[in-house]
C-alpha cells in the first residue's frame with residue numbers, strides 16, 4: 001500500500017470549497033507532479049498533506065513519520081532576514097530527528113559538507129541566506145531536506161526564479177532522492193520540467209483531481225508547448 005493516499009478528500013480556504021472528492025495514492029519512491037491553473041488548489045493540497053490545513057471531509061493517510069516529512073514552500077513565502085548561514089540552514093535539517101538544542105556531531109558536519117558539495121554550494125557555506133541568489137537559496141533549502149533524510153518531500157514551484165544550472169542540479173538531486181525511496185510531490189508549471197521529472201501527474205481542475213501518466217498527458221497535448229504555462233482549457237476550469 002502506498003505511504004501517502006487521499007480518501008474522498010475535500011479542502012476549503014476562507015470558507016470556500018476548493019477541492020472535492022479527491023482520491024488516489026501517490027506512488028512510493030517516485031515523483032508526482034501536481035499541476036493545474038492558478039487558484040486550482042495546488043498549494044491548498046500541499047498545506048493539507050503537511051497537516052497545516054485540516055480537511056473539511058475525507059482524509060489523508062500518511063504512514064511516513066512526521067520528522068521525515070519536508071516542505072519547500074514557494075520562495076516568496078520565506079523570511080530570509082533571519083541571520084543564518086547556508087551551512088547553518090542545512091544543519092537545521094537534523095532538528096526534526098535530533099532536536100534543536102543538542103548541538104551537532106562531527107559526522108553531521110561531514111554529512112552537511114557532502115550535501116553542499118552535491119548541490120554545488122560548498123563555497124557559500126558561511127554566506128548569510130539574505131545574500132544569496134534565488135537559485136543558491138533553493139539549493140540550500142533542498143540541502144536542508146537532504147540533511148533531514150526526508151521520506152516525503154513536498155515542493156511548491158521549486159524552479160520559479162532560479163537559473164538553468166540550478167534547475168539541472170535540483171532535477172538530478174530530486175531524481176536521486178526518489179530512486180532512494182522518497183515520495184516526492186512537486187507543483188510544476190512547465191512542460192519540460194514535467195517531462196524531466198514526473199513519474200505520475202495529478203491535475204487539479206474544476207475542483208476535482210485527475211491522475212495521468214505524464215507521457216500520455218504530454219502526447220495528448222494536455223500541456224502547452226514549452227515554455228508556455230498550462231493551456232487555457234485547464235485555466236478555465238479553475239475555481240478561484
Ligand SMILES: Nc1ncnc2c1ncn2[C@@H]1O[C@H](COP(=O)(O)OP(=O)(O)OP(=O)(O)O)[C@@H](O)[C@H]1O
Pocket residue numbers: 013014018036037038039040041042043044045239240
Ligand atoms: N488563506 C486563504 N484565504 C482564503 N482563500 C484562499 C487562501 N489561500 C488560498 N485561497 C484561495 O483558494 C483557492 C486555491 O488557492 P491555491 O493557492 O491553493 O491555488 P494554487 O493552485 O496553488 O494557485 P497558484 O498556481 O496561483 O499558486 C484560490 O481561489 C485562492 O484564492
